[in-house]
Amino acid sequence: MFARVSEADFSQQALYDELCLNNQASQSGAVVTFTGRVRDYNAEGAIDGIELEYYPGMTESALQQLLAQATTRFGLTNAGIVHRVGRLPNQAQIVWVGTCAAHRQDAFSAASYIxxxxxxxxxxWKKEWAGDTSTWVAAKGTDNEAAMRWLTDDKDD
Structure with missing residues (x-):
């Protein structure tokens, strides 16, 4: 498992290769990856990018704990997260998640869970930029609902 926070961009192919190289290949029939990117809009209209801040040490630890939870819950054979911080322009890659599991549904469910x-x-924490103005972004109700579904639902699908 690996979890990183970085200002630098990442290569999806390099992360996939790392995930598979350190995987229990004989036990994995599925690899799922997800890449999140900066949108050029929010609910109010166009934006010029975002800025992400984090708490060094605590953030990496929280990412590792999340991977451990997903590994236990979905029987993963490997998983990884890379999350960028700093100021990012529209369409920049923000986050990459990769999961390996014996079966595809476990790999898909684990990636969604993560x-x-x-x-x-x-x-x-995220700030959105429009021109010279920035606005901190509050947690969305839909994000809270998505997380609560995993905490209250007995099904993993």
Whole structure:
């Protein structure tokens, strides 16, 4: 498992290769990856990018805990998260999640679980920029609902 926070951009292919190289290949029939990017809009209209801040040490620890939870819950054979911080322009890559499991549904469910829980349990804060003005972004109700579904639902799908 690996969890990183970085200002630098990442290569999806390099992360996939790392995930598979350190995977229990004989036990994995599925690899799922997700890449999140900066949108050029919000509910009010166009934006010029975002800025992400984090709490060094605490953020990486929270990411590792999230991976451990997903590994236990979905029987993963490997998983990884890379989350960028700093000022990012529109269309820039923000986050990458990769999961390996014996079966595809477990890999898909784990990737969804990680993304839903990441937004609620990992100390990363977002500002949106429009021109010279920035606005801190509050947690969305839909993000809270997505996380709560995993906490209250007995089903993993």
């Amino acid at each position: 993304m839903d829980m990441l937004k609620q349990s990992v100390p990363i």
